[in-house]
Amino acid sequence: MIPRSFEYHAPTALPEVIALLGQYGDEAKLLAGGHSLLPMMKLRFAGPGHLIDLRKVAELKGISVVGSELHIGAMTTENELIFSKLVAEKLPLLVEVARQIADPQVRYKGTIGGDISHGDPGNDHPAVMMAMDATFVLVSATGERLVKATEFFHGMYDTALTPGEVMTQIRIPVPPAGTGSSYAKLKRKTGDYATAAAAVVVQVQNGVCSAARIALTNVGPTALFATDAAASLVGKPIDDAAIVQAAKLAMAICEPVADLRGDEAYKTAMAGQMVERALRSAVSHVK
Amino acid sequence: MSKKTIVSFKLNGTATDVMVEPRELLIHTLREKLSITGPHIGCETSHCGTCTVDLDGISVKSCTVLTVQCEGAEMLTIEGFAKGGVLHPLQEAFTQEHGLQCGYCTPGMITRAYRLLQENPSPTEEEIRFWMAGNLCRCTGYQNIVKAIQYAAAKMRGESVTSSHPLMAEISA
Numbered sequence: 012m013i014p015r016s017f018e019y020h021a022p023t024a025l026p027e028v029i030a031l032l033g034q035y036g037d038e039a040k041l042l043a044g045g046h047s048l049l050p051m052m053k054l055r056f057a058g059p060g061h062l063i064d065l066r067k068v069a070e071l072k073g074i075s076v077v078g079s080e081l082h083i084g085a086m087t088t089e090n091e092l093i094f095s096k097l098v099a100e101k102l103p104l105l106v107e108v109a110r111q112i113a114d115p116q117v118r119y120k121g122t123i124g125g126d127i128s129h130g131d132p133g134n135d136h137p138a139v140m141m142a143m144d145a146t147f148v149l150v151s152a153t154g155e156r157l158v159k160a161t162e163f164f165h166g167m168y169d170t171a172l173t174p175g176e177v178m179t180q181i182r183i184p185v186p187p188a189g190t191g192s193s194y195a196k197l198k199r200k201t202g203d204y205a206t207a208a209a210a211v212v213v214q215v216q217n218g219v220c221s222a223a224r225i226a227l228t229n230v231g232p233t234a235l236f237a238t239d240a241a242a243s244l245v246g247k248p249i250d251d252a253a254i255v256q257a258a259k260l261a262m263a264i265c266e267p268v269a270d271l272r273g274d275e276a277y278k279t280a281m282a283g284q285m286v287e288r289a290l291r292s293a294v295s296h297v298k
Numbered sequence: 299m300s301k302k303t304i305v306s307f308k309l310n311g312t313a314t315d316v317m318v319e320p321r322e323l324l325i326h327t328l329r330e331k332l333s334i335t336g337p338h339i340g341c342e343t344s345h346c347g348t349c350t351v352d353l354d355g356i357s358v359k360s361c362t363v364l365t366v367q368c369e370g371a372e373m374l375t376i377e378g379f380a381k382g383g384v385l386h387p388l389q390e391a392f393t394q395e396h397g398l399q400c401g402y403c404t405p406g407m408i409t410r411a412y413r414l415l416q417e418n419p420s421p422t423e424e425e426i427r428f429w430m431a432g433n434l435c436r437c438t439g440y441q442n443i444v445k446a447i448q449y450a451a452a453k454m455r456g457e458s459v460t461s462s463h464p465l466m467a468e469i470s471a
Binding site for chain 1 (some may be wrong): 300301303319321331343344367369395428
């Protein structure tokens with residue numbers, strides 16, 4: 012399996028990336044970790060004339076706390092998230108999800124920005140970003156704009172990114188005390204996409220849920236933000252009845268495509284199970 | 299066809315130059331241009347891990363890396379493990395603990411295990427299974443691979459080691 016011919020570019024700074032995107036337009040693709048794009052190129056599902064490798068662009072790396080947010084460079088790899096003490100302390104959900112993505116070798120290369128920008132509903136970060144209320148920094152020749160995770164995903168492989176834009180950073184609010192979170196993923200084997208998965212973030216005060224966010228992976232054309240399910244939890248204790256009710260409301264918005272992982276009914280049922288599992292785990296982790 | 303470029307890197311300690319098209323995958327460069335045939339082609343879809351090489355301190359699947367991305371890199375393959383005719387502790391461990399049968403996955407297994415032990419010199423069985431999950435073996439059932447990595451880890455920590463295999467003592471005697 013050999014990709015179509017292309018010209019390779021390895022710019023060292025963000026302005027060069029923007030200039031190359033401007034020069035080559037539709038013919039160019041950005042290469043992050045390469046574990047979604049290169050397989051597609053090998054299968055000839057993608058055949059860009061110009062490949063712009065972001066690996067040397069230092070501005071796209073690094074993890075830091077800025078005010079009440081964690082700022083993560085888009086080229087931060089999954090294993091860098093897993094090994095980061097800062098992420099483990101501030102956003103344990105991000106470590107939990109990264110550990111469930113692909114396998115060790117893929118995680119050394121695969122990046123959080125690539126996972127999000129690719130717009131694949133089977134990728135795990137999109138739902139987690141929605142649940143954590145993340146904001147993405149998109150940079151183009153005309154400047155910088157911020158887009159919320161809940162506004163970013165438009166359809167399968169279709170995102171808010173325009174052809175001349177690069178995602179440079181992911182900004183995630185550090186959750187306040189009293190927050191619990193979890194990502195529950197059902198997969199057939201290591202390295203597989205989720206049959207269904209759920210990301211949840213809940214805030215609990217005096218035993219009562221004060222805020223909740225739920226999002227689902229791989230049961231629709233994009234990650235799905237389950238607003239009704241989340242709203243149903245607020246104002247009462249997260250007990251068995253509340254968890255079952257939230258799962259039912261989440262299942263109501265699922266529109267999975269049948270494949271070897273299961274038919275529509277099975278995947279929808281598993282999405283409900285994952286919501287239940289993630290909620291129970293999140294409640295047990297509230298601190 | 300795009301213009302070929304020269305890519306320079308250090309391969310098992312030796313400065314190496316190779317001329318490739320941008321679309322050439324690292325596994326093809328290693329096997330077809332540099333006679334480094336330890337890394338194998340298994341699935342060619344970044345699942346099986348038998349093409350694993352160590353690239354600038356990380357384990358990568360060389361079927362999913364472009365050779366042009368390796369400019370200036372330091373690379374280690376199974377060919378770089380034995381020194382002066384003495385097996386690396388991981389190679390010794392895989393023989394002592396029967397960590398292979400057909401051997402096809404072994405170069406990838408050992409190269410991946412090397413990086414794991416650099417990062418975590420005393421992994422638990424659970425950690426070994428989690429961090430070796432990118433390498434498939436269809437023969438052993440993994441049990442002896444886990445034992446081999448534990449054996450190598452102990453040896454690399456300077457501890458004395460013996461094979462857990464009941465017949466190994468007879469063979470050595």
